[in-house]
Amino acid sequence: MTDRHPEKTASTISTLSDLAKLANYSLMDTLNADPDARDDGADHAPRQVFTGHYVPVSPTAIKDPEYVAHSKGFFSELGFADSMAKTTDFIRLFSGDIAQVPEPMRKVGWATGYALSIYGTEYTQQCPFQTGNGYGDGRAISVLEAVIKGQRWEMQLKGGGRTPYCRGADGRAVLRSSIREFLAQEHMHALGVPTSRSLSLVASKTEQVQRPWYSENSRSENPDQLILEAVAISTRVAPSFIRVGQLELFARRSRNYAHRNAMAELEQLVLHLIDREYAEVIDSQLTTPEKVVSLAREFRSRLMALVANWIRVGFCQGNFNSDNCAAGGFTLDYGPFGFCDMFNPNYQPWTGGGHHFSFMNQPNAAQQNFGMFCLALKPLLASHQNSLLALDEIQREFPRLMQTQMDNIWAAKLGLSTLSTPDQKALCKVLLSDLETLMIQTPVDYTIFYRELSSLPNDIRSLKKSFYPNSALDADAEALDQRWTEWLENWKTLLNYGINANDSSHRSSDEISRQMKLVNPKYILREWFVVPAYQQAAAGNYALIRELQDVMTQPYAEQSQDVEDKYYRLKPTEFFAVGGLSHLSCSS
Numbered sequence: 001m002t003d004r005h006p007e008k009t010a011s012t013i014s015t016l017s018d019l020a021k022l023a024n025y026s027l028m029d030t031l032n033a034d035p036d037a038r039d040d041g042a043d044h045a046p047r048q049v050f051t052g053h054y055v056p057v058s059p060t061a062i063k064d065p066e067y068v069a070h071s072k073g074f075f076s077e078l079g080f081a082d083s084m085a086k087t088t089d090f091i092r093l094f095s096g097d098i099a100q101v102p103e104p105m106r107k108v109g110w111a112t113g114y115a116l117s118i119y120g121t122e123y124t125q126q127c128p129f130q131t132g133n134g135y136g137d138g139r140a141i142s143v144l145e146a147v148i149k150g151q152r153w154e155m156q157l158k159g160g161g162r163t164p165y166c167r168g169a170d171g172r173a174v175l176r177s178s179i180r181e182f183l184a185q186e187h188m189h190a191l192g193v194p195t196s197r198s199l200s201l202v203a204s205k206t207e208q209v210q211r212p213w214y215s216e217n218s219r220s221e222n223p224d225q226l227i228l229e230a231v232a233i234s235t236r237v238a239p240s241f242i243r244v245g246q247l248e249l250f251a252r253r254s255r256n257y258a259h260r261n262a263m264a265e266l267e268q269l270v271l272h273l274i275d276r277e278y279a280e281v282i283d284s285q286l287t288t289p290e291k292v293v294s295l296a297r298e299f300r301s302r303l304m305a306l307v308a309n310w311i312r313v314g315f316c317q318g319n320f321n322s323d324n325c326a327a328g329g330f331t332l333d334y335g336p337f338g339f340c341d342m343f344n345p346n347y348q349p350w351t352g353g354g355h356h357f358s359f360m361n362q363p364n365a366a367q368q369n370f371g372m373f374c375l376a377l378k379p380l381l382a383s384h385q386n387s388l389l390a391l392d393e394i395q396r397e398f399p400r401l402m403q404t405q406m407d408n409i410w411a412a413k414l415g416l417s418t419l420s421t422p423d424q425k426a427l428c429k430v431l432l433s434d435l436e437t438l439m440i441q442t443p444v445d446y447t448i449f450y451r452e453l454s455s456l457p458n459d460i461r462s463l464k465k466s467f468y469p470n471s472a473l474d475a476d477a478e479a480l481d482q483r484w485t486e487w488l489e490n491w492k493t494l495l496n497y498g499i500n501a502n503d504s505s506h507r508s509s510d511e512i513s514r515q516m517k518l519v520n521p522k523y524i525l526r527e528w529f530v531v532p533a534y535q536q537a538a539a540g541n542y543a544l545i546r547e548l549q550d551v552m553t554q555p556y557a558e559q560s561q562d563v564e565d566k567y568y569r570l571k572p573t574e575f576f577a578v579g580g581l582s583h584l585s586c587s588s
């Protein structure tokens with residue numbers, strides 16, 4: 001008999017005590033604490049951490065916390081009662097006060113160290129001690145690991161106060177950047193892109209910090225003033241927060257014989273990563289070298305799928321360093337990110353990010369991070385020649401497999417996934433290359449173009465909704481229209497091959513359109529939608545945050561006419577090149 005009221009029978013977590021009962025601290029219980037750490041968790045001054053996988057540290061609560069938002073969808077997935085989000089206990093914990101949490105929750109959190117590589121080059125200069133020992137979670141503090149509905153989740157406060165890795169900074173995040181990250185994580189999940197998730201967002205009514213930022217309508221590349229902004233804590237959740245940079249830290253120590261335990265700590269961390277992120281796909285009976293090789297293969301698949309999906313939805317991470325690359329293969333750190341409005345392969349919202357982390361170069365950036373990941377695994381295979389060779393082969397194959405992933409993503413975006421013969425695939429490549437040229441020359445809005453195409457238009461009229469005004473081309477407007485019309489005809493021809501390709505998978509036009517609309521979102525979190533939301537929030541009005549939560553958690557749905565009028569739009573001309581709207585310098 002089917003249960004007509006599953007929500008009533010599923011056990012609901014309604015109080016912090018219910019949640020506390022699910023606490024299960026695998027990282028603290030199986031990895032090593034820094035032996036130099038303070039016993040009371042009040043470890044807030046920058047210092048070097050030489051050994052151990054984590055530093056026990058308590059968050060510093062923000063003053064006069066006020067509930068801003070929580071993720072209803074994620075609450076429901078976790079079986080959390082919606083009402084819990086506004087309870088005093090919940091807000092207290094997720095605004096950084098863990099002194100009164102119910103047992104068996106612990107009254108201390110943890111921060112982890114990690115190394116940094118930028119596009120395949122190792123750095124230690126960013127560490128205040130120039131050694132790498134003072135770099136890691138400077139303002140992110142995990143407060144809980146819990147097994148919920150059979151899945152392990154780690155909950156981490158971003159902006160939770162200073163840790164030994166704070167490098168002299170304040171350990172805080174401002175409301176503006178916290179709103180961006182809070183909205184973006186749930187949007188990405190709804191887009192079907194693996195990501196850390198948003199649990200809650202709490203702001204301080206009285207505590208502020210100073211940040212460089214842009215004056216209104218500033219066209220300057222970098223912020224032109226210092227402003228005071230309210231601090232906030234957003235809580236993000238993931239199976240783990242282990243980063244590629246974290247493995248690198250232990251591998252570098254092992255390579256440099258930094259201490260007696262370095263190799264053992266690397267191995268412990270890698271096995272812990274497998275438990276946390278890959279237990280379902282890597283057989284626990286394998287030997288360690290076999291596990292390491294499988295790990296590389298599995299991470300490679302996830303990473304390739306991740307960046308292919310980023311490009312599918314128009315997302316640019318902006319700062320895809322190894323320390324912002326989650327070893328579980330999901331999106332992490334929504335600081336300098338942006339969704340591209342006008343298509344530009346070199347789109348880069350972060351002024352410090354450079355071409356190497358720009359939109360269409362993300363597969364190469366991923367390859368560089370994957371190279372650092374493999375390098376970090378190598379010390380564990382030093383006396384296993386065959387495993388080393390297998391690892392090299394896995395690394396060598398990255399560019400070819402990544403290209404295949406990208407070909408598949410483009411084919412899906414164009415509704416051409418069923419093309420099978422080499423000739424048809426070659427035609428698809430030509431079509432794509434012509435499209436890219438046209439998209440740049442016109443120029444077009446990336447999201448609106450693919451969404452309009454998904455309705456299989458008969459002529460280019462509806463596609464023109466995605467065209468940005470371009471006075472330079474006015475004289476050639478007719479010629480450009482003609483090229484678009486030819487392109488559309490060529491595309492239709494290929495689409496018909498696809499339709500007729502295989503009788504057993506015969507797809508009607510409606511079916512193709514439906515599938516394309518599940519690949520090409522209608523709504524994306526454009527920066528100029530978020531700006532008024534955080535501006536209003538700074539004045540205590542959170543209504544726009546809720547509206548964006550609603551709209552952006554159903555990005556493939558048509559939604560109402562009102563929503564369409566407001567959110568399915570070209571970026572207004574006056575917003576181009578404006579600091580904070582079109583580009584950001586720092587995100588914190």
Ligand SMILES: Nc1ncnc2c1ncn2[C@@H]1O[C@H](COP(=O)(O)OP(=O)(O)OP(=O)(O)O)[C@@H](O)[C@H]1O
Binds near residue numbers: 138170334587
């Ligand atoms: N206000 C701050 N106080 C202390 N540390 C900070 C602060 N801002 C950034 N950091 C630290 O500087 C490093 C680089 O910053 P980045 O912008 O990548 O981090 P983030 O956005 O805080 O990080 P995450 O990767 O945890 O989402 C990180 O180790 C981060 O913890």
Ligand SMILES: [Mg+2]
Binds near residue numbers: 323324333
């Ligand atoms: Mg970061």
